[in-house]
Amino acid sequence: MDQLELFDIPNPCIGVCESNNRGYCIGCLRSRDERFNWHQKPAAERAHILKLLVQRRARLNTKTKPEQDSPSSGESLELF
Template structure:
């Protein structure tokens, strides 16, 4: 059973709408389906997508710093992080 929501989950879009070589938006780190279908997702699904975006951003920053070889970065390779909200 889903929790009753009183407020909408704001879109993570920051207006930088370009796609990287993996297909993620460089501004918000969402996949194409996540961007195009944002308004059809439930608030629970939207919060989960935001969690995934934070994980993608974290992995991308680690790869850019050279801590993780780019070839080893996978979608679900790191344990899920706790929600900050």
């Protein structure tokens, strides 16, 4: 049994459901395809998406100012 099968992988949604100009949610940083049917996706796919989100958050944090904890709703969160 794979360890991923033992634990439910949480939904990274934080309730800020608004897409930027590139189609990524400004709350959880997922694309539309990554958000769609989250609970029906296989655990391995959800785990992969979570790893991508960590990379996106790190990339975003290097682009923002150090004193700024989170982007304002007006920022575009250009990840790519």
